[in-house]
Amino acid sequence: MQRPEPQEFARVLSSMCTEPHPAARAAAERFLATNPGDPGTYEAVADLEREAVALLGEITRLSDPAGYVTSGGTEANVQAVRIARNRRRDDVDRPNVVVPDHAHFSFTKAADLLSVDLRRAPLDDDYRADTDAMAALVDEDTVGVVGVAGSTEYGRVDPIPALADLAADADALFHVDAAWGGFALPFTDHEWDFADAAVDTMTVDPHKLGQAVVPAGGLLARSPDLLDTLAVDTPYLESTGQVTLTGTRSGAGVASAVAAMEELWPDGYRSEYDRAQSLADWFTAELRERGYDVVDPHLPLVAVDLSPSTIDALREAGWRLSKTGSGEARVVVMPHVTRDALSSVLSDLDRLG
Amino acid sequence: MQRPEPQEFARVLSSMCTEPHPAARAAAERFLATNPGDPGTYEAVADLEREAVALLGEITRLSDPAGYVTSGGTEANVQAVRIARNRRRDDVDRPNVVVPDHAHFSFTKAADLLSVDLRRAPLDDDYRADTDAMAALVDEDTVGVVGVAGSTEYGRVDPIPALADLAADADALFHVDAAWGGFALPFTDHEWDFADAAVDTMTVDPHKLGQAVVPAGGLLARSPDLLDTLAVDTPYLESTGQVTLTGTRSGAGVASAVAAMEELWPDGYRSEYDRAQSLADWFTAELRERGYDVVDPHLPLVAVDLSPSTIDALREAGWRLSKTGSGEARVVVMPHVTRDALSSVLSDLDRLG
Structure with missing residues (x-):
């Protein structure tokens, strides 16, 4: 049969993905047949993943970051909500997460998956999170607070330091979704990263503005303890535990993320x-x-x-x-x-x- | 810096992934920069995904299959458990899923994610699911029953028709995990597929024995209604709903799955x-x-x-x-x-x- 042609990017104005950088594409092609989900078997790509996380830490100003290369922003956001829920599992029965109304629909997915109530706070007049409106929704069952740094609809950056304070007061995890914005924000005056505020976890995707190939999302955590709340045993793998949402993962995404960041950062x-x-x-x-x-x-x-x-x-x-x-x-x-x-x-x- | 070399496969005896078929690799390279998660924008790869699902239906003997190309077997298994839970949401408060003890650790992940109790039944003497042991764990809160067709540790095929009957009697979803076995079983005498038994959903991964590149897993459902239980709205995409676990997805995986199946099936x-x-x-x-x-x-x-x-x-x-x-x-x-x-x-x- 006639093979369809892949999308030409020239007229795509709607996507947060893009033509990958040539170095990212070349690295992806070399690592197409590797699986960072099995690091004991595929050691080279496991080393690359550590490098990817270290580079993401530089970009988001977190020294010694924990994290991994996800399938995309959705997995990273879902996992952040899962960390928020699991770390308070013993003292909260009906957990909720407070998000600004422009939070990505992956949080709706996370809420369904994780049986967490999603509380959406109205935005201010400039399409940013309204800290007072968020605060009004926080209660003793709030396990997570989310800020967006580069919103999907209007590219807005929420008041991250104020939201971090709100989360800290509630003993809730503070997650920043910088899936799209993370590779642009370091060159702006916005306050958004791990050095600007007490951010616990962050989504920042190499396969968006980072110019890596799909799938290469990023989940970062200030401490490895946070990721440990996600671990399940992996009886037959050469490694012994797994915190990722998916199992087998794309080595192409990991390798291309490293190649793109080494080429382009900063x-x-x-x-x-x-x-x-x-x-x-x-x-x-x-x-x-x-x-x-x-x-x-x-x-x-x-x-x-x-x-x-x-x-x-x-x-x-x-x-x-x-x-x-x-x-x-x-x-x-x-x-x-x-x-x-x-x-x-x-x-x-x-x-x- | 010195670039690490990807894994050589010659001495890899532990992996359920493999060197992709050359046609699969070529297709992946052409579609590296596409996103089937946004089918309104990336139409060509959305067409390919429909073709992938149709081919998976041929292999598993399901005419007019519903489903999609997942990031891998874990996502497909998680989504099956999520369907099982969501379709009984109104009448079951503390849902459980009954699995044979050799069920993949992705079911443990699913249980944590979805707040579902996982009940593991001991195997028989030949490492297969024991239908009586499974039946003993089924009760009115059982929303799903799982059979494995090609177990991870010993390559065993559970008594799928008997487990299907067990699930039907309990009004539970019956899911078959053929992530690894699905591309070998059509050439054996095992009873395992949609025509052999009342299977509701199945995991069958092109990126394992199907010889596609990672990430290309498969989730199939007998009816589109089952997938509808997973839908969330997608306000800013050109399409209007999304049933997948991830958001942005790999066009490379989808295109390579189609290429491999067209080349190799049967x-x-x-x-x-x-x-x-x-x-x-x-x-x-x-x-x-x-x-x-x-x-x-x-x-x-x-x-x-x-x-x-x-x-x-x-x-x-x-x-x-x-x-x-x-x-x-x-x-x-x-x-x-x-x-x-x-x-x-x-x-x-x-x-x-």
């Missing part, structure tokens, strides 16, 4: 952030000049108020575009998104009138 | 099964001639009673070898395991005396 990521942020700012200005409402892009993600029929017309013109919950079109300025592409979007908008 | 898998089973039988005979106790290999997996010091000496000689819970050495005759390799193992054993 200078490559900085210049990509600078390029993408300028492009987002320029695109915002161009859209506003044309009279469109645009949510101010704190990170390289532009949400613009277009009519449903305009969004449909752009999709028919081949643009891959998704919508926020409120209906704005979302343009994620990933490494594959060029000025030429965004100029074409503007031309198409002008043509559509 | 003739290629049959000839590999014939080769591996003969080799396992030959190796068993050679070991027995030397006076070693060997568990009769029902599938291409040999468990041999070696002393701990002999196992250590073989490991020092470079063999990747793991142990069963009872301490036997486990040799999984995967496609990369050759007669030459097993002859060398025998020579090393002879040399060690």
